[in-house]
Amino acid sequence: MTNIQIMDRAADAVAPSLAREYTSPVPHVLQAASVMRHRVQGVLAAWGMPKTAAQEALLVISELVTEGILRGLPPVELRLSLRRDGVRTxxxxxxxxxGAALAPAWPVRVPRPDEHGxxxxxxxxxxxxxxxxxxxxTVTRWADLPAF
Known part of the structure; x- marks a missing residue:
């Protein structure tokens, strides 16, 4: 397995109890979703995110990272932030x-329908x-998730 190095930075903004941000480059390899899930678990725990919300966030992060790797060109970057939206966070x-990567003329392997989609x-x-x-x-895929 290739040794993947990832640099990241986590920063608290003005209100440390709410405003939190995390940014990390994503390696342009097929294992990127797994690498990022493992990396982000600690961030979500440090933010005090409830377990169920954190698990759901990890699923969405995995899907968006996979989409960025499969459909986009490097560099790819993951950004997470917490913010108030009315009464919820x-x-x-x-x-x-x-931007969009060119599709190969002859795919090495055609994915099975139950593997993707x-x-x-x-x-x-x-x-x-x-x-x-x-x-x-730049193409940005985003999602807002309930956090607290």
Whole structure:
């Protein structure tokens, strides 16, 4: 297995009890979703996120990272932030890449239908809001999740 090095930074903003941010580059390898899930578990625990909300967040993070790796060009970056949305606190998950990757003319292996295709259903089921933004050659897939 390849040794993957990831640099990250976690920062508290003005109100340490609520405003929290985490940013990390995502390695452009197929194992990126697994690597990022393991990395982010500690961040969510440090933020005091309830176990169920953290597990749901990890699923969405995994799906958005996978989408960024499979459909986008490097560099890919993961950003997490907590913010107030009315009476609740939501976590924004953003995965940004450098635009659409060209599809290979002859795929090495055609994925089975049961292996791919349900990621957007997972995000839709767990997110309060979700979407995709394209600006200046950067594509950002995002989802807002209930945090507390």
């Amino acid at each position: 939501v976590m924004r998950v953003e995965v940004s890449d450098s 349900c990621g957007s259903a997972v995000v839709k089921a767990l997110a309060v809001r979700y979407g995709t933004d394209s600006r200046s050659g």
